[in-house]
Amino acid sequence: MQTNWNNNHFLHLDKPLLLGLFLLSGLGLVVLYSAANQNTDLIIRQMIHLAIGFGLMIALAQIRVQALIPWVPWVYLGGILLLVLVLLIGETRNGSQRWLFGFQPSEIMKFAVPMMVTWYLAEKPLPPSYGRLFLAAIMIVIPLLLIAKQPDLGTALLIASSGLFVLLLAGISWYFVFGVITLLGLSAYPIWHSVLHDYQKGRILTLFDPERDPLGAGYHIIQSKTAIGSGGFDGKGWLNGTQSILEFLPERKTDFIFAVYSEELGLVGVLVLLGIYFFILSRGMYIALQAQDSFGRLLAGSLILTFFVYIFVNMAMVSGLLPVVGVPLPLISYGGTSLVTLMAGFGFIMAVHTHRRFLSER
Amino acid sequence: MLSTHVIKNPTREGKIFNNRVIIAWLMMLVFLLVIVARLFFLQVINYEEYKTKSNENRITILPIPPTRGLIFDRNGVLIAENRASYSLELIPEQVENIDFTIQKISKFITIEESDLSNFQKKLKQRRSFQSVPLRYRLTDDEVARFSVQKHRFQGVELKNHLSRYYPLGAIGVHAIGYVGRISKKDEKLMEESNEIDKSNYEGSKYIGKAGLEAYYEIELHGKTGIRKVETDVRGKFVQVLDRTDSVPGKNLYLNIDIDLQKYIEELLGEERAAVVAIEPESGNVLALVSMPNYDPNLFVNGIDHKSYNSLNLSPDRPLINRAIRGQYPPGSTVKAFVGLAGLEYGVRTPHKRTWCPGFYRLKGKKHRYRDWKRGGHGSMDLHGAIEQSCDVYFYELAHDLGIDRLHSFMTRFGFGKKTGIDIPGEKGGLMPSREWKQRRHGVVWYPGETVITGIGQGFMLATPLQMAVATATLSNRGQLKQPRIVFAIDDVILNEMATVTPTQKNTIILKRGNYWEHVIGGMKAVVHGRRGTARRVAKNSPYRFAGKTGTAQVRGIPQGQRYDPNNIPKEHRDHAWFVAFAPLDRARIAVSVIVENGGGGSKTAAPIAKAVLDYYLLKRSPLVLANNDRSQ
Known part of the structure; x- marks a missing residue:
């Protein structure tokens, strides 16, 4: 019944979403080929990542999300345990302690946190009471602090927003939302002085004035803005981005790949990319x-x-609107971990859509 | 699922949710538009700024140093050229173990301690992927040996560049000068200079340090070209984007006859001496000799300490250009000019006689100004006084003229002023005056000082170049030409030869033209006369010439004592002067000779001057440069 080609889905996959993801990952491989200085090995590896990602997405799309509900608290608690273990015995790479036996437990939390909050809130009528809201907030804050401690600001930010979006969509009052925003604004001062690491402060300060440290923290932003700006309206052409080919642009295969894209394909290319993203988001x-x-x-x-x-966050950071936090550009940046996590997310989304039960089927 | 909770209201929940999703969708749209606006700001509004930045990142401008102009003598003999020179350079990024590699290289190429320390110093200053020189000026042997082993050394290369070379070595060094590596001091001078553009020296290794090489630096250097090169973030070469060729420097053709120059330098041998030969009608410098000389090639790539010290600390001071910087009392060589002043101011007539008892005394003073001839010359007219170099005649004449007239007359011949020759560092000598003495010593002028000025002693100083110019002016009957070493500047690109026209600096017009002949007649008698002080040198001369001996005292002789050259150390002996020109009418050469501590002018300096005249007038046919094929 689900393999009806006239319908918008087959194999529990949503066709419009699938089309968007294909377009995006194809475009990603094209840009990556240039960013990696035409290194085919890297392209093959990224294709393997994509295959794993799409495979996982297809697999997850087959499961009715509601069937996961009994597992949610256990996955969440297991995730918290792993995060604690990371801080105790995790591997340290590039100055942050994120890895446990070769994988990042924080990736699990990217689903575990929104699912946990959803499970907890959906159980009772919405909008949630303040008491439940408070408990939900704690569910978000605990992993947030554990991940921020690693430190991994980018992931912490993503996990926090996934949890907060649940609260927002659950219908908490706007007064409350604006109240919390005001409170956060006021707490910025103590956070600045006691919570943030020096390198994090540096990134934020450098954002406002990259010339403060042109060879250090500001270097990424200056080179990235230069790459984007020099791309102009129609770009320097594929494989012709001098900032990237001549390696002035750091992290050009991963977090800063958007700068390579903008340099080579210009504003026109950026609009195309944003169009595809917009299509996926709307769907x-x-x-x-x-x-x-x-x-x-x-x-x-x-x-x-x-x-x-x-x-x-990725585009704003690469174009110098936000501080540099390690957030990849979805399906474009090179790397397996975030890709697989994202595709898993789309598996869940598709499952939500393709396992609906219609009255006629009951 | 169908069991409904008491308060759960799916319709209301769905409504709230839909509401929130639409708001979220709108917010998302706004944020995406923020990104679009940001990209529009970077890529469209500030496009030019970032394009420039991106180009600055990738484009490196590499200078192409121009080839320095060559220097030829008046007959087209090559004096200064550029030769390929090999240096051994390392690119540290490509060398696995620098110390070990150097150790291996040193097995067949000599690497001294100084090379190593220079290398270490440059290693710290270089940019990445820039090669660092380990050894300069490899011998042909070393180049051959290394070429065979080259494959064993990754990141080590032989670099070929042009290095200044003076094929004649020390010959003419004081005129030609030399180039050397550009120093911090040179860079500072360039920054302050209005004439030299420092950016034109981006790729240049050398700059003229002395002589013509320094004076004609702008002409010789040429214009640096530019190579726009694309480089990656580590400075590694990617491709050439644009190229503007360099413009080679202009070639110089000299008035100097390098064979004459060489002849004179060999003639002087071990002496500390200077000789300047000028073509009077043009001011063209035929030879400018200062001895001892030194090999300019030593300086080109940086002279080592030992060689420099041996030159700099030598008591013979070979680095001093005596021809233009040596300031000596002119001694009796001034007598012809003082005699001319006597005629011009009407203080003497050619035939008016002075009695020479062997000394001169100012009225009311006891001090005796001695004549070089103890018994005196007896009755002397101008002719005889010049011929025999009678001191008393000129003591009295100087006294009668007074220092003011003497000063103003001598100045017209260029005494006390720089001649303006086209090499740097010239000194102006000294023609004393009342005003000068007051200013310099704060004391009034004494009449006795006028007396000794009459025989070129006392305060008066002149360089050999000044003496040659004054003698040439005398032979020209008053036409003072600025001395010039360079005859023409050859622009090899435009194929244009610009000749340097002689500059008339001054024309001395005397009340009566025949005054010149009286004085020149006296100078002719110096060599051809029966009693001439230098009569020995003109024996059997096939041509006639004019000359004047001179002796510059190095040490005063106390009253009542006698000068005995054999009894005092050489460095206290007098300097020997001789000035001459030939032929008598329309002279083709005027020459001045000084031999430091050479004793009397007639004995030491005059034979040298005569040899110079002989060589030039008899062995060298008078060449007209314009007819020469300059491709020689």
């Missing part, structure tokens, strides 16, 4: 709107909004 939100129960809609909604946070 994701449409799926959330179509969901039949609170758990499905909150999960799909928060996952698609988190996907948007990836896009916005």
